[in-house]
């Protein structure tokens with residue numbers, strides 16, 4: 040019966056207003072969540088009740104209490120303070136990685152989409168090579184060469200997302216370039232650079248911003264995974280992935296050591312995902328971003 | 330039929346440049362290490378003679394083209410060099426470890442498809458509540474990092490319920506029952522996220538197909554809804570679903586690197602992670618190579634399957 | 649052959665009595681019914697044309713017969729197929745009728761066929777959906793149908809995917825699939841609109857010939873007066889969901905009664921070449937907003 044409903048339904052007639060309303064909900068939700076997380080991360084030194092690296096033997100594996108709301112870990116360090124500092128590192132690595140990637144991808148995608156032909160072929164084929172390896176394997180390869188660390192992890196993430204972001208920018212540039220105002224600007228004698236900078240780029244940015252937000256969610260998980268393997272952020276600097284790795288052996292005795300950092304990752308991932316969904320509904324109605 | 334064969338041949342030929350690029354990446358791993366890779370590998374206590382010997386052994390004292398040709402030539406003969414730490418031939422090491430990775434990822438993708446496709450069909454054809462519940466599962470599966478999910482599953486199944494071992498491995502040939510007991514949690518961990526992606530793809534591909542005019546004609550011919558969905562809509566959605574499954578196997582192979590470490594499974598992923606921390610570059614190369622080749626072969630099979638499912642693709646027409 | 653020569657059979661194949669269709673919209677803004685009080689009976693074996701500009705409710709009326717309207721549509725009145733009520737039937741009953749007693753073909757044949765299925769199987773499947781016959785028999789019957797609708801080397805083309813056939817051939821396959829169970833009524837909604845003019849003529853001839861051979865009644869929908877003029881016995885003119893006038897094709901083109909029809913013909917002289925589209929009639933023509941006298945005046949104006 041329910042199958043019938045689907046077959047008989049009409050494509051939902053979404054009014055622009057309804058679309059705007061649903062996009063606002065996601066934007067507000069994701070934005071607010073991310074704002075709170077960002078404040079927590081930036082103000083970690085002020086907010087953290089304890090020194091995240093202070094080893095207190097008395098407190099080893101202490102259960103959550105008034106003094107340690109999230110409990111304490113194998114070395115008696117305060118889990119809440121470490122989560123706040125870990126969030127700081129995780130957000131920093133993932134956001135800066137995606138930012139760098141976007142900054143490089145935008146001009147590449149613009150050039151490929153605007154000029155087409157051999158420029159497009161050269162850029163696209165070169166970037167395709169990055170996709171020869173699965174993302175995680177490529178990140179691992181980078182780290183194998185350059186050694187572990189959060190900077191290398193960020194670099195690896197930036198490289199992995201380059202082809203995706205450039206491809207989205209290329210597609211949206213292709214669409215914008217066909218618009219009459221671009222053709223008109225060219226006809227009025229404006230140079231390529233002027234047309235790209237003042238007409239194409241501003242109108243083609245929407246989807247790539249959406250994509251960047253979606254990828255930030257993945258970057259965050261990737262960074263946490265690498266740190267979990269001991270290949271990302273190095274101890275003693277607290278990181279969410281590293282905390283999960285530290286607490287692995289005491290999981291059953293002291294689950295709080297594993298639960299809270301994981302929840303922090305989930306919340307941050309959800310924040311980026313909602314933000315991305317809101318941005319998609321607002322700025323990418325054609326669905327250019329993947 | 331001949332056009333089908335030509336399509337397969339073309340696709341097989343296309344993997345040659347991909348394999349070539351991949352081989353260069355793997356080849357360069359050791360050579361791009363900043364400073365002297367051999368010294369980094371052997372540590373400070375190594376003597377100059379030691380370093381020179383290993384350098385010669387790895388062929389690093391020749392010019393780069395000769396190095397590549399020798400390396401690629403050895404690769405064709407199945408010679409991957411030997412492990413710096415254990416001195417065992419890497420081909421033997423891979424032969425031991427690949428089955429573990431294949432079992433893990435193979436079971437995970439089967440489970441993910443078994444969950445994702447039927448739920449995706451329900452999501453595309455069901456009522457409002459089915460849609461909400463499946464959407465919740467998608468958000469859950471995509472937002473939870475798989476290794477944390479794995480940790481939580483361990484907490485539940487070995488901590489609270491105490492019915493499954495937390496980690497470890499026995500070969501299937503030695504003890505099939507315990508092998509599967511060890512595999513349950515890692516496979517479940519990997520499968521949940523993948524199932525979410527497969528569900529989402531199935532749902533959107535099927536929804537798209539159900540909106541197409543030929544579905545109306547099928548209804549006008551008097552076919553039942555069940556027949557329309559199973560005989561036509563799914564068949565048309567299959568290429569998109571298979572494509573995504575192929576891509577997700579790549580993601581799964583990456584995820585296996587973490588999950589093998591988490592559950593102490595002696596697979597290729599764990600080999601690579603251990604090798605990186607020990608600066609055992611030949612082992613890193615061998616592991617990366619094995620995973621990359623697997624991924625390339627999977628992509629090839631996926632594309633051929635898509636061609637077989639969609640007559641327009643194998644006829645060289647774009648869809 | 650004109651319908652007047654036929655022996656009258658008591659029950660009409662298709663009979664509409666005061667049929668109206670309204671679509672529910674998500675915002676509260678009220679829209680008029682898409683089909684508004686249509687009463688009409690089709691005679692056995694005739695080709696009845698419905699003509700009207702785009703959006704006049706032709707497809708909605710046709711889909712109501714098949715029970716193919718979306719869930720947002722409400723149908724009132726009575727639609728009798730061979731004397732049996734269709735309005736308010738459940739899906740199982742409608743399904744046994746569709747593709748068997750009544751078939752329908754749509755505008756774009758390329759889009760009407762499943763791109764992944766061999767064309768022959770798409771014909772055979774219609775038979776197997778309604779008859780208990782084995783695969784081989786269905787295949788033989790489908791091949792024969794392909795030959796009948798004019799596909800050369802039917803047995804060889806049976807296994808071809810739709811994209812290997814030309815647009816005209818695909819429409820022939822669709823017709824074969826629709827006629828596979830010898831329906832008494834064929835509804836053809838703009839069957840030639842997506843085709844170029846020479847192919848259009850061939851497809852219309854095919855429909856006409858099949859009607860003659862099998863005695864199928866045809867409801868042919870078009871916004872193209874040329875198409876209507878070529879094959880229809882009788883014609884109904886629709887505007888804004890209302891069936892304005894019904895006449896034999898000859899009468900309609902010679903002496904249109906309704907002013908809107910006259911305006912239509914004035915803009916498209918009778919015997920207009922196939923492919924001529926109806927002009928979109930300006931909003932001022934809305935029949936609700938104009939009195940009969942005003943319409944008449946405007947029609948006269950248009951004639952000059």
Ligand SMILES: Nc1ncnc2c1ncn2[C@@H]1O[C@H](COP(=O)(O)OP(=O)(O)O)[C@@H](O)[C@H]1O
Nearest residue numbers: 049671682701702703704705706707708709718
């Ligand atoms: N699924 C639908 N939902 C809402 N309105 C519809 C739907 N289908 C058709 N309509 C409306 O019904 C009217 C008649 O449409 P239609 O029957 O398709 O006209 P025609 O076939 O003569 O071009 C139009 O105003 C159209 O907007």
Ligand SMILES: [Mg+2]
Nearest residue numbers: 706707708838
């Ligand atoms: Mg229509």
